[in-house]
Amino acid sequence: MKVARFYAPGDIRLEEAPEPRPGPGELxxxxxxxxxxxxxxxxxxxxxxHIAPPRVIGHEIAGEVTELGEGVSDWAVGDRVQVIAAIPCGRCDDCRRGWQTICPNQESMGYHYDGGFAQYMVVPAKVLAVDGVHRIPDGVDFASASVTEPLACVLNGQEFARVGDGDTVVVVGAGPIGCLHVRLARSRGAAKVYLVELNRARLDMAAGVVDPDAAICGAESDAVDEVRKLTGGRGVDVVVTAAASGKAQEDAIQMAARRGRISFFGGLPKDAPxxxxDSNLVHYRELxxxxANGSSPEHNRRALDLIASGAVPVSDLITHRMPLSGVLDAIETVASGASIKVTIEP
Structure with a gap:
């Protein structure tokens, strides 16, 4: 079979490998x-x-069961499934409190275990042990199901920020995560959703698909001023920074209305965290x-339900479909910002 293995920065190789066999408790x-x-x-x-090379990467996974490991009884050959990316231990104090997204023992597909940039893969027993495999409902294709994992992360962030009926929401960042935030906020009852992005071409592409109530190009105008104008000076109920930008986080504090909630969804670069x-804004406005960090197996299950029900459409976010042989082109397409969502079809 073919796999895409990471060896070192700048060195991902498409290789032939023997098909894996599932061990006890695996799929x-x-x-x-x-x-x-x-x-x-x-x-x-x-x-x-967390990656010890060589490692098959890829963590937004959907596929078909072809073999059961010893002791696996809840699955059958031919089952269509989606797999979590982040694997909580299920045993630590945080997991026992229901805080699986911050499990200190968390492992990940494509990091600690070979991932989905392969024709075949094994789902570790640890994933099955925390209910991390989910049946894909009829009517949901594999490509859409593979978007479950990022939507699950978005769901975690919006639940934590209590996005709900009547809220006015700003999403900063028009990548795939930002697009999912726009759509999920709408499905949760937000009255207005504004999208902010520095790159005009990226903003226009995303806005043409998810249709925010306003699309603000931060390179052409002051995003904070534009949000204030749109809200009559009040600010917004929720700001989600779906971009790895310190400036976006600083602006979010300025955009928030009194009692506003700010989700630092995108992590910052390790060398600029x-x-x-403005602590007084936080204090006097009661911000x-x-x-928001990742997702739990339960978030994945509910995200898949949102896709299946049509509450959060995702198929039109997939702008590029590439074979496994095109994995390097796929990664560069993501890096270029010329896509919304790129999926590999091994």
């Missing part, structure tokens, strides 16, 4: 779709401290600033 999948994200770009350029915060 073997025929990978049908594994979508790409900005994390794959970062891995390709800089590596990752410090921002300037809430929240982090």
């Amino acid at each position: 073997k999948l025929r990978v049908r779709n594994c979508s790409t994200c900005g994390t794959d770009v970062k891995i390709s350029r800089f590596g990752h401290h 410090i921002i300037s915060c 809430t600033i929240l982090g």
